[in-house]
Amino acid sequence: MSWFSRKPxxxxxxxxxxxxxxxxxxxxxxxxRSADDFVRHMSLHAAVxxxxxxxxxxxxxxxxxxxxxxxGVSDSVRIERIRFSAAHLPALLRLRSDLESFRIxxxxxxxxxxxxxxxxxxxxxxxxxxxxxxxxxxxxxxxGDFGAVTAxxxxxxxxxxxxxxxxxxxxxxxxxxxxxxxxDLHTEEMVDIxxxxxxxxxxxxxxxxxxxxxxxxxxxxxxxxYQDYAYNERRNRYCAxxxxxxxxxFLDSHQAAVRxxxxxxxIHPSEGLQIAYRRFVEGAGHIELSMRPERNVSFLELALYxxxxxxxxxxxxxxVNGARVYDLSLRRQGSEEGAVAAPASPAGSAAATTRRxxxxxxxxxxxxxxxxxxxxxxRPARVVLTSGLQRSxxxxxxxxxxxxxxxxxxxxxxxxPIAFSDIERVDVEL
Numbered sequence: 065m066s067w068f069s070r071k072p073x074x075x076x077x078x079x080x081x082x083x084x085x086x087x088x089x090x091x092x093x094x095x096x097r098s099a100d101d102f103v104r105h106m107s108l109h110a111a112v113x114x115x116x117x118x119x120x121x122x123x124x125x126x127x128x129x130x131x132x133x134x135x136g137v138s139d140s141v142r143i144e145r146i147r148f149s150a151a152h153l154p155a156l157l158r159l160r161s162d163l164e165s166f167r168i169x170x171x172x173x174x175x176x177x178x179x180x181x182x183x184x185x186x187x188x189x190x191x192x193x194x195x196x197x198x199x200x201x202x203x204x205x206x207x208g209d210f211g212a213v214t215a216x217x218x219x220x221x222x223x224x225x226x227x228x229x230x231x232x233x234x235x236x237x238x239x240x241x242x243x244x245x246x247x248d249l250h251t252e253e254m255v256d257i258x259x260x261x262x263x264x265x266x267x268x269x270x271x272x273x274x275x276x277x278x279x280x281x282x283x284x285x286x287x288x289x290y291q292d293y294a295y296n297e298r299r300n301r302y303c304a305x306x307x308x309x310x311x312x313x314f315l316d317s318h319q320a321a322v323r324x325x326x327x328x329x330x331i332h333p334s335e336g337l338q339i340a341y342r343r344f345v346e347g348a349g350h351i352e353l354s355m356r357p358e359r360n361v362s363f364l365e366l367a368l369y370x371x372x373x374x375x376x377x378x379x380x381x382x383x384v385n386g387a388r389v390y391d392l393s394l395r396r397q398g399s400e401e402g403a404v405a406a407p408a409s410p411a412g413s414a415a416a417t418t419r420r421x422x423x424x425x426x427x428x429x430x431x432x433x434x435x436x437x438x439x440x441x442x443r444p445a446r447v448v449l450t451s452g453l454q455r456s457x458x459x460x461x462x463x464x465x466x467x468x469x470x471x472x473x474x475x476x477x478x479x480x481p482i483a484f485s486d487i488e489r490v491d492v493e494l
Contacts, residue, residue: 144178
């Protein structure tokens with residue numbers, strides 16, 4: 065083949081190489097500019113340094129070798145790599161435009177690899193000891209009657225440093241307007257946690273406040289995976305030595321502290337749950353929790369229910385160390401409302417043959433006339449307005465012309481007064 069016959073092929077190859085190099089350079093410059101902006105914005109709070117930029121034509125960009133040292137602290141956080149990925153290169157290039165327009169990308173992943181904290185450093189002390197004020201957290205992760213587990217406890221438990229990998233991802237399906245959100249955390253020699261939530265009724269694939277007001281996304285599935293690797297065993301041994309008792313005695317104390325902390329929140333786990341929890345904390349326990357409601361539930365509607373109601377409404381199933389837990393009730397037995405339905409146990413279970421558990425019908429939202437709303441004060445309700453907007457909350461008050469809905473939000477409550485003339489439809493949980 066002569067040079068002239070090969071010339072078009074060579075030119076095309078050179079053009080392709082130039083195009084690839086141009087795209088790589090464009091990506092590199094964009095990531096470099098974003099990284100430098102982050103360093104500049106953080107300069108008021110911490111000194112931030114990074115070693116380099118990574119780009120891939122497969123649709124990912126990243127920053128490697130990050131060190132964050134807060135001002136006034138002699139300690140620092142080291143991150144091996146932060147990587148951001150999209151479904152493909154074109155999706156990555158338009159990602160910023162999509163997010164600024166509140167459009168949901170088809171796929172998006174954020175990975176933080178090798179996030180390292182010194183177990184002897186000041187930062188871990190501030191993180192762990194600030195969280196120690198939470199009574200439930202102290203009960204579950206502490207030493208019971210023998211005190212809390214603080215940052216100073218970690219070296220004694222055999223941890224010199226904590227190394228974690230974090231992965232956050234989302235996948236949007238245009239065919240059914242569903243959004244799958246996943247979060248995974250792995251900390252070496254400690255724990256592996258995975259959470260997945262599937263949302264439906266995403267309004268037109270957009271996350272604008274107006275779209276959310278017109279149609280609130282609903283939960284169709286929630287799954288949780290919790291695998292303990294070494295924390296339970298190390299904590300049990302450390303707390304037992306600290307209290308001068310054996311591990312079994314510590315676990316008795318620990319379980320009593322957990323029961324007391326839950327009771328303070330009006331949560332009373334069944335005997336089956338308590339036995340399963342004991343099996344879990346005795347060693348490298350494993351939990352699989354799945355929630356698949358019979359009908360999709362509005363995401364904000366979940367805040368209206370107590371824990372014992374959510375167990376039923378969300379179709380909760382629980383496995384601990386590979387064994388199914390059937391009685392998931394969270395109320396005291398014996399009260400009129402306390403008999404929470406438990407799924408049938410396998411044949412041969414003595415408890416299943418000797419005790420009959422009441423099975424109340426699950427409440428459902430049903431249409432109610434506006435003139436009858438005064439009979440349902442205190443019940444959860446969903447209101448469709450003549451404008452097409454939706455409101456949900458608990459019916460707090462009814463007067464001659466208005467309905468007052470109350471909703472818990474961000475640790476407080478918000479009241480929504482709604483004129484009867486603006487109501488198109490009301491569904492009340494009955």
